[in-house]
Amino acid sequence: MKFELTREYLDELRQAIDAKDKKKTIAMLQDFHPADIVEVYEELDIEEAQFVFVLLEPTLAADVLVELEEDDRERLLANVPGDVLARKFIDRMDSDDAADIIAELPESLKAEVLSNIADREHAGDIADLLAYDEDSAGGLMAKEMITVNENWTTSTCLRELRIQAQDIDEIYFVYVTDDEGLLKGTLSLKKLVLTQNEYIKEIYDKDIISVTVDTDAEEVANIMGKYDLVAIPVIDSIGRLKGPITIDDVVDVIREEAERDYQMASGISSDVEASDSIFQLLKARLPWLMIGMIGGIFGAKVIENYEQQLALYPEMAFFIPLIAAMGGNVGIQSSAIVVQALASNSMGIESNLKKLLKELGVALLNGLSLSAILLAYNLFDSNSLPLTVTVSSALLVVIIFASIFGTFVPLGLNRLKIDPALATGPFITTVNDIAGLLLYFIIGHMFYTMLM
């Protein structure tokens, strides 16, 4: 049952596709899980993928569509008319998946697809979901769920469950509402199985953690993570139950968020993968490199100011890379710690002043240790006393500056409601590089004047 994509399998599949051998092609695919078929798809070119796609049994094809990456899906659906899309695929999807896919379609196609969905209740659910921002709880939730009224008995409840369950893949939770549809709590299936002939209101769990439709997706992920929830109900502004969010959707949010932060810290601006095209990769990487290069040009200007000093004491150039690199490294460390604390909501309630004092303490200890080691090294290795003193003093000052700067910039961005992760990566390195050079030459000028 375990699927592993091999080159041999892929070669054989490609041969079948090239030979337009429908029977063999479909036989090679139909028993796989949709997620496995997606892995195969990613290796096919668009003609091959389209040939395969029309062969798949519609329910399987609908599942594959849901699992595909957005751009692969777009290519695959490019020639599919709206009514076919609606009747053959959207009708077979859960409302949240359907809404995600329709949201990506061009405006003109959206209405056509929605009006061609056979099940009008399903169409209504999808239209409701389309109204929410995709990065909000409303955008994450599904409409499919089991709800029971608090005034029912367990036997009414079981009967009702049998009816409602037909539309649903799997039951994890039963939600309890009152006559107005307000969310009152949850009923565990365990309780339902263990209890006979009781009123729901006597046995359901009233301690319930919920979010509202406009709660930010990242906050939903933090709440579900903190309370170890497998699903969370979403309510509207007056407390009516709108639908559940299950953890598998939130896992995607967590992964995407982590990937974005990681890429930001590594100087990659948009969401790319190793398998993307050269031009997608270039688009994601060139802008940050441009920032780095402009920073380097500013750095060159700083050094140019001290050209005469360099002509006299060329040894001052030796430690330019060390000072610039250390400013960058320390700045990245400081900002990464802040960015991560903000992302995981584990900032605590320490005041910003306390945070700064702590960072200052770390910076002082880091700076003093490293400067002392460098001093010892240079006293032994270098025969220029001014250089020795300059380098160690500058290193200490640069480390302290970079720590404070690296701590404050993400905190400031966060206060301005800008993603603090922007502060990591090339931006902070570049600024710290330039500041480091400036400090180095100012200090160097001072000591060389004093000691020569």
Place this chain on the structure above:
Amino acid sequence: MKFELTREYLDELRQAIDAKDKKKTIAMLQDFHPADIVEVYEELDIEEAQFVFVLLEPTLAADVLVELEEDDRERLLANVPGDVLARKFIDRMDSDDAADIIAELPESLKAEVLSNIADREHAGDIADLLAYDEDSAGGLMAKEMITVNENWTTSTCLRELRIQAQDIDEIYFVYVTDDEGLLKGTLSLKKLVLTQNEYIKEIYDKDIISVTVDTDAEEVANIMGKYDLVAIPVIDSIGRLKGPITIDDVVDVIREEAERDYQMASGISSDVEASDSIFQLLKARLPWLMIGMIGGIFGAKVIENYEQQLALYPEMAFFIPLIAAMGGNVGIQSSAIVVQALASNSMGIESNLKKLLKELGVALLNGLSLSAILLAYNLFDSNSLPLTVTVSSALLVVIIFASIFGTFVPLGLNRLKIDPALATGPFITTVNDIAGLLLYFIIGHMFYTMLM
């Protein structure tokens, strides 16, 4: 119901604790979710936390213990004798949580705790779990689950469910085994509710995705993510069902993995948080800075070789930071893309040669664009032709070198079974800094000899 930790609340709680006012202290805490109490704990010092802990009702205290960070838990349990720990807390925990906590205890205490657990079956389950590596599927799974025999009917099954369910918090899945305990498939609760008087073997789902006890935790996370699973059964080497892993445990794995990669890329060596002590932060940061500094010293040595050239043409120093920084930036980008592809298992089946050629393509385009821009800038701004030619040529060569190096190092580490994330962050920047400087001066020496 929504909990938000405020300074006012904390001040009030501290006053109650200082006054040894047990009634008020417990009243301020007992209605909260264990995860909220943990947030309060993180703000208390150890004496305060211990005062609160003994007041908590044992079931709540057990939940709080499970939720705490490892070092906080260690401090809190420092003075708790083994038999109290076993009877008061461990007995009330799920087997997987209990095993995690016992695994952290000193060897001598482990046996004492295990022998004092009242429920001997529970003790046996925990002892079984302790045998597995904590980063394996066995270490993640619980023993609590509902299993039914394929030869039962649905009504036997419901009866049995009522008995087994008493030990379990919540039922999401029912696993089907044969007479030998071999895993055969899953039975959805929906099917069980919808079907009456059928044999289990007629209705259960035979397409099941499982992992073995020694599957790596990260692979479990990848599999559950790929197939959108809420739980996955774990089997032993001959296919017997050992227990389920639920997604909430895997979410922790995903988060920790992402944090580790992020910290690695930012030059922070161990798992720290903004709220940790100055010395913990220092320990996590100083080692990487040392690497950076040693790299800087090597860089100084490289430049020292060209001291005479610098004395003649001090303008060569201007672009040292630009070249060094660009080498570092490009290297980090390249390695980050590889590290992420390896972590998410989305490497595809492209050969390494193809990957390298693609990376080379991106590097060439990046390098040519940036070199051209820098050439234009210097033709306009600088009056040294050799410098202008040197800087642009060196930039191109350095970008290509750093791309290849940044791609190959993580691939190589991965092949050697070393965490490829080690290749990101300060290590790759440092090596690329030095290599960049060397290339810059070699090229500079060449052009200055040719053009002056």
